[in-house]
Amino acid sequence: MMIKTLVSIAIIPIWTAVFLVGCVAYYLMLTLFGSKNIHGVSRMLARLFIFSGFQRFKVQGQVPDKKNGPYLYLFNHGSIFDPFMIIGAVPHYITGVGSKEQFTWPVWGSIAKKYGLISIERKKINSAVKSLSALEDAINNGISAAIAPEGTRTVTGKINEFKKGPFHVAFNTGVTIIPVALKGAYNAQNKNDWRINPGKIQTVFGSPIEKKDYEKMDIDTLSNRVKREIQKMIDN
Numbered sequence: 001m002m003i004k005t006l007v008s009i010a011i012i013p014i015w016t017a018v019f020l021v022g023c024v025a026y027y028l029m030l031t032l033f034g035s036k037n038i039h040g041v042s043r044m045l046a047r048l049f050i051f052s053g054f055q056r057f058k059v060q061g062q063v064p065d066k067k068n069g070p071y072l073y074l075f076n077h078g079s080i081f082d083p084f085m086i087i088g089a090v091p092h093y094i095t096g097v098g099s100k101e102q103f104t105w106p107v108w109g110s111i112a113k114k115y116g117l118i119s120i121e122r123k124k125i126n127s128a129v130k131s132l133s134a135l136e137d138a139i140n141n142g143i144s145a146a147i148a149p150e151g152t153r154t155v156t157g158k159i160n161e162f163k164k165g166p167f168h169v170a171f172n173t174g175v176t177i178i179p180v181a182l183k184g185a186y187n188a189q190n191k192n193d194w195r196i197n198p199g200k201i202q203t204v205f206g207s208p209i210e211k212k213d214y215e216k217m218d219i220d221t222l223s224n225r226v227k228r229e230i231q232k233m234i235d236n
Contacts, residue, residue: 008195011054015196018052023107030114039093042115046088050081054198055188059089061205061233064178066092070144071208072175074166076159076230077148078186081201085182086146089203095138096146097131122151122163132165139173146180149223153191159231162223170214170222177214179206179226181233204233 022045029038050057064071073094075086086094097120103109112119118138120131135145147169149162170177184201206229214222 004195004197007198011196011198015049015052019049020107022048023111027111027114030111035115036093039091042087042093043091046084046086049084050088050201053081053188053196055081055184056200057085057088058200058202059205060202062207063089063091063205064176064208066144068176070139070142070175071178072139072166072170072173073144073146073178073180074149074226074230075146075180075182076154076234077150077152078154078157078182078191079189081185081188082148082153082182085185085201085203086180089180089205090144090146092144094144094146095135097135099152128165132169136169136173139169139175145169145175149226154186155191157186157190159227159234162227164219164223167219167222167226171219174211174215176211177209177222177226179209179229179233180204181206181230183234206230206233 026041026045029041035042047057069092073086073090075082095116095118097118098112100119100121102117103112103119118131118134121127135147139145147166149166150160151163152160154160169175181204182201183204184199187197188199188201189196209226214225217225
């Protein structure tokens with residue numbers, strides 16, 4: 001435990017410095033060019049933030065082709081590294097939703113707004129429905145999206161119960177669902193521990209679930225299928 005603490009004390013200043021400098025430069029680029037036009041930069045920075053946290057990063061599975069999209073990427077949520085693991089792996093622009101609190105955080109909140117992330121207030125149903133409706137509009141306009149169906153980071157390392165919202169979005173838009181497993185992220189850093197543990201993290205893309213595959217399912221059946229797919233990829 002002491003070694004992990006000492007390692008983290010050494011890593012965190014490096015990660016923080018890289019993150020702050022990267023965010024300032026990224027904010028300027030977002031202002032000048034817009035997030036949809038600089039996804040290559042977004043992807044590069046996401047990977048830089050991963051590497052500066054002393055994580056080896058690997059992408060596995062068949063990366064979806066943008067021309068066959070849009071897609072709804074559904075992933076397990078366990079770490080602050082998660083958004084970087086998604087952006088760093090997906091080769092095209094995506095939007096998503098983030099808790100309202102994130103938009104008040106220094107630096108990150110400004111980036112989230114400028115990037116085009118959609119704010120969601122989970123505890124207020126009307127507000128959450130409005131946010132998911134905005135996400136549906138984006139998907140209907142050909143923009144892919146990423147959501148963590150758990151709604152918040154796990155505190156146990158196990159996948160939490162899935163919320164229904166993302167699956168309503170799928171049924172309302174007919175979008176192709178891509179299950180995504182984020183492996184190793186919880187061990188790298190989690191909600192219960194401020195420390196960063198150097199190691200290996202992986203983004204694993206599962207097989208697409210198209211509209212024809214789920215249109216006759218109910219929400220619970222689809223949710224359970226996606227959860228099983230993600231768990232299977234984590235276990236392999």
